[in-house]
Amino acid sequence: MGNKIFDKENLELLCCPVCKTSIKVNENKDFFKCLNESCNVSFPVYNNIPCILNEQNSIFSNEDFARENDTFFKLSENKILKTVKSAFPVLSLNVSTKVNYNSFAKNLLKDNIAGEKKKVLVLGGSVIGKGMSEILAKYPDSIEFVETDVSFGPRTMLICDGHNLPFKDASFDGIIVQAVLEHVLDPYACVSEIHRVIKMDGIVYAETPFMQQVHGRQFDFTRFTHLGHRRLFRHFEELESGAVCGPGMALAWSYKYFLISFSNNKSIRKVLDGFARITAFYLKYFDYFLTKKKGALDAASGYYFMGKKTGRTLTDKELINSYAGAF
Numbered sequence: 001m002g003n004k005i006f007d008k009e010n011l012e013l014l015c016c017p018v019c020k021t022s023i024k025v026n027e028n029k030d031f032f033k034c035l036n037e038s039c040n041v042s043f044p045v046y047n048n049i050p051c052i053l054n055e056q057n058s059i060f061s062n063e064d065f066a067r068e069n070d071t072f073f074k075l076s077e078n079k080i081l082k083t084v085k086s087a088f089p090v091l092s093l094n095v096s097t098k099v100n101y102n103s104f105a106k107n108l109l110k111d112n113i114a115g116e117k118k119k120v121l122v123l124g125g126s127v128i129g130k131g132m133s134e135i136l137a138k139y140p141d142s143i144e145f146v147e148t149d150v151s152f153g154p155r156t157m158l159i160c161d162g163h164n165l166p167f168k169d170a171s172f173d174g175i176i177v178q179a180v181l182e183h184v185l186d187p188y189a190c191v192s193e194i195h196r197v198i199k200m201d202g203i204v205y206a207e208t209p210f211m212q213q214v215h216g217r218q219f220d221f222t223r224f225t226h227l228g229h230r231r232l233f234r235h236f237e238e239l240e241s242g243a244v245c246g247p248g249m250a251l252a253w254s255y256k257y258f259l260i261s262f263s264n265n266k267s268i269r270k271v272l273d274g275f276a277r278i279t280a281f282y283l284k285y286f287d288y289f290l291t292k293k294k295g296a297l298d299a300a301s302g303y304y305f306m307g308k309k310t311g312r313t314l315t316d317k318e319l320i321n322s323y324a325g326a327f
């Protein structure tokens with residue numbers, strides 16, 4: 001199947017992540033070139049997937065993708081181990097993601113003219129995000145998804161880094177950034193790029209952890225409180241926000257990480273991980289109840305934010321006055 005990023009209208013959205021000038025693909029579609037002669041960077045295409053990085057400002061380089069080094073999701077894992085692992089119950093539960101995505105689609109398609117297709121950029125979209133499969137399939141005629149990541153995966157259409165997006169200003173009607181902003185070095189820079197490439201009245205949806213231990217090994221840097229997350233998106237007007245994974249999941253993760261801390265031995269840690277999952281998986285179900293409580297805004301595993309680009313910025317005084325936790 002052809003990569004939709006090579007559709008004419010998508011190619012027109014692309015720009016150089018270094019200088020923001022238009023870029024052009026060659027006839028064989030095996031590389032792109034920046035049209036600004038003083039910049040003149042070229043970008044490779046690997047297996048039909050363009051790799052449009054600003055290498056000067058990214059922890060990833062073209063070489064990582066040429067050699068398929070460990071990038072974010074390509075952290076090599078044994079297949080048998082994966083199967084055994086999947087037989088154990090999980091500790092995580094995104095309580096409201098599905099509902100939130102339905103609401104995202106509703107906001108996006110509000111006042112939609114028949115026949116018009118909305119374009120949604122997915123950052124961190126190499127695999128289908130939790131709770132996302134429904135909206136990916138539900139609106140084939142009215143929403144087109146442009147799925148990007150810093151790793152190859154079944155869904156990757158384009159390799160790009162959130163710190164320097166290779167898209168022209170106001171390219172998208174919506175942007176989804178689920179469980180990504182903890183894994184970038186500078187989340188503020190990434191959200192500023194999101195703000196740049198989204199259209200006026202465009203809808204952004206983010207999920208970012210608060211009470212979660214390190215996951216993704218060397219690619220894990222930041223956590224946000226509910227208000228910290230709100231401030232990250234202060235150039236957007238809030239439509240909705242709240243806990244997406246609750247205090248129950250936070251407790252289950254803490255318990256697991258407490259147990260596995262006892263050993264440096266990989267195999268023992270795996271046994272402890274399995275034990276934690278069998279003995280604490282049920283905690284996540286409390287989150288159906290707990291995420292509705294005010295206290296979840298002080299204690300949740302992760303938060304979501306849905307906002308609209310309106311040109312208005314939330315002041316820090318307004319931010320502080322918006323505290324809605326239980327204290």
Ligand SMILES: [Zn+2]
Binds near residue numbers: 016017018035039041
């Ligand atoms: Zn350039």
